[in-house]
Amino acid sequence: MIFGDSSALILIDIQQGFDDAYWGKRNNPDMEGNIGLLLAAWRHAGLCVIHVRHDSVESGSPLRPGQPGNDFKSVVSPRRGEHLESKSVNSAFIGTGLEDFLRAKKIDTLVLCGLTSDHCVSTTTRMAANLGFKTFLPADCLATFDRVGYDGRPWSAEDIHSSSLASLNGEFATVMLSEQVIEMLLK
Amino acid sequence: MIFGDSSALILIDIQQGFDDAYWGKRNNPDMEGNIGLLLAAWRHAGLCVIHVRHDSVESGSPLRPGQPGNDFKSVVSPRRGEHLESKSVNSAFIGTGLEDFLRAKKIDTLVLCGLTSDHCVSTTTRMAANLGFKTFLPADCLATFDRVGYDGRPWSAEDIHSSSLASLNGEFATVMLSEQVIEMLLK
Numbered sequence: 001m002i003f004g005d006s007s008a009l010i011l012i013d014i015q016q017g018f019d020d021a022y023w024g025k026r027n028n029p030d031m032e033g034n035i036g037l038l039l040a041a042w043r044h045a046g047l048c049v050i051h052v053r054h055d056s057v058e059s060g061s062p063l064r065p066g067q068p069g070n071d072f073k074s075v076v077s078p079r080r081g082e083h084l085e086s087k088s089v090n091s092a093f094i095g096t097g098l099e100d101f102l103r104a105k106k107i108d109t110l111v112l113c114g115l116t117s118d119h120c121v122s123t124t125t126r127m128a129a130n131l132g133f134k135t136f137l138p139a140d141c142l143a144t145f146d147r148v149g150y151d152g153r154p155w156s157a158e159d160i161h162s163s164s165l166a167s168l169n170g171e172f173a174t175v176m177l178s179e180q181v182i183e184m185l186l187k
Numbered sequence: 188m189i190f191g192d193s194s195a196l197i198l199i200d201i202q203q204g205f206d207d208a209y210w211g212k213r214n215n216p217d218m219e220g221n222i223g224l225l226l227a228a229w230r231h232a233g234l235c236v237i238h239v240r241h242d243s244v245e246s247g248s249p250l251r252p253g254q255p256g257n258d259f260k261s262v263v264s265p266r267r268g269e270h271l272e273s274k275s276v277n278s279a280f281i282g283t284g285l286e287d288f289l290r291a292k293k294i295d296t297l298v299l300c301g302l303t304s305d306h307c308v309s310t311t312t313r314m315a316a317n318l319g320f321k322t323f324l325p326a327d328c329l330a331t332f333d334r335v336g337y338d339g340r341p342w343s344a345e346d347i348h349s350s351s352l353a354s355l356n357g358e359f360a361t362v363m364l365s366e367q368v369i370e371m372l373l374k
Binding site for chain 2: 089090091094118119122123126127129130131139147148149150151153155159160162163164165166167169171172175176
């Protein structure tokens with residue numbers, strides 16, 4: 001497996017509003033740095049980059065359009081020629097032109113990064129796989145937040161992240177590390 | 188909230204093949220009994236029942252059509268007039284007529300049961316919510332299997348089940364118990 005012209009890097013919801021205390025405690029503080037390195041290598045290889053922005057319709061969300069939190073983090077600032085999709089639900093395939101764009105570009109292989117491991121990235125990964133795309137997740141380029149179960153059981157962000165990837169790996173995606181993705185880029 | 192004519196009970200992949208050792212160790216041995224009670228109450232209320240069957244296309248899967256494992260477990264044997272969808276991926280909304288059926292019947296509220304908490308039930312729940320359905324999950328009517336992370340970390344079926352529900356609750360579904368669903372059935 002080598003990532004090439006039929007591959008796209010999809011950057012999901014890497015927005016400033018996720019730094020807000022609204023979301024609670026996050027894992028993987030190295031996510032932004034790892035994404036920066038992967039994105040630089042991906043751009044150097046000249047492959048397709050897709051930015052997905054969450055335009056929240058929930059009152060109180062730091063991700064609503066018009067709030068500073070809606071902006072992308074600087075590490076993923078889009079460049080000219082890179083594709084942008086905006087969404088208002090978790091899946092980047094619902095209410096967007098993402099699938100049509102990928103089919104038109106003959107892209108069949110996706111590498112997904114961003115926030116959060118168990119909500120928008122997981123949902124987009126599941127749909128991508130079920131729609132027939134080959135899907136890869138660099139674990140060190142994802143993160144999530146602490147959750148509390150319906151039964152009151154507290155879950156750390158790291159355990160939610162790790163258990164989510166255990167459910168996704170092999171069934172919906174191949175989980176790896178970003179340095180492995182970079183090694184597999186077409187030179 | 189009361190479940191009524193705009194509600195459907197969706198029974199996902201409750202098939203004999205999930206008793207095969209192929210899948211490893213499962214949690215919630217009471218799942219079948221709980222589903223039996225909920226299904227009896229739902230049928231007594233005269234509400235819509237939808238059966239989803241996984242027709243696997245993977246060689247070696249006990250769920251392939253033509254194998255005894257493809258059959259439904261007896262507790263959910265379909266009755267005349269109940270709707271059946273077959274699928275070959277995790278989401279019951281991809282490659283099926285499920286969404287069209289629900290829209291035609293003006294059903295906007297779903298209660299999902301079955302296997303597995305983190306694969307097919309989770310994926311179907313996520314898509315249901317993102318497509319705009321009000322979605323409920325009775326935790327005691329779901330189950331899953333032990334998983335191993337990409338990093339080799341072992342996860343028990345119970346912890347995968349519980350962490351999956353922590354990620355779904357509030358974002359994609361309201362998690363509750365089957366006895367609460369039964370109490371909310373239109374009398």
